[in-house]
Amino acid sequence: MPIPTDDRDRPCAVARLTNRQLAWRSIGIKSLTKDELVKQEQQVTLNTEVAIALLGGVLGWVLWTGAIMPLTNLKNTLLGHLVIPFVLSIVVSTFLWFVSLSWVRQRKFSKIAGIHLLHGKCAACGYELKDLPTEDDACIVCPECNAAWKAERVGVQHA
Numbered sequence: 001m002p003i004p005t006d007d008r009d010r011p012c013a014v015a016r017l018t019n020r021q022l023a024w025r026s027i028g029i030k031s032l033t034k035d036e037l038v039k040q041e042q043q044v045t046l047n048t049e050v051a052i053a054l055l056g057g058v059l060g061w062v063l064w065t066g067a068i069m070p071l072t073n074l075k076n077t078l079l080g081h082l083v084i085p086f087v088l089s090i091v092v093s094t095f096l097w098f099v100s101l102s103w104v105r106q107r108k109f110s111k112i113a114g115i116h117l118l119h120g121k122c123a124a125c126g127y128e129l130k131d132l133p134t135e136d137d138a139c140i141v142c143p144e145c146n147a148a149w150k151a152e153r154v155g156v157q158h159a
């Protein structure tokens, strides 16, 4: 997997989402999200996220019906065959989505970075990159984390 780098090819972090943004990401319904940044990120990672969620759902179902249910006395009950596997699918799916999100965002870092920069935020730490000088190599250096970004990528579109 590629290591995220800034525009001077130095390794950098991936800007974290705020809890609020994370909550919107978990709901995953683009039309409900007000946050443009979240919306655009979601667009980039949607396919991977859906695949992971489906995998989680199947895993939850198989885990219950194949491994756990036979050990219980819920065989041949509605609870055992429908309610619990359904709930477990959602739980495992959400859990898998949550633990894989940082990996998913790292994998698509070049696009994710572009979105954060477009909103005038450092792609490595989320710091507001306003009114900062452009250096000789046309980069703006983040005062918070030292990551360098091409000034042309840093937009004025604020969310």
Ligand SMILES: [Zn+2]
Pocket (backbone or CB within 6 Å): 122, 123, 124, 125, 126, 127, 142, 143, 144, 145, 146, 147
């Ligand atoms: Zn930064």
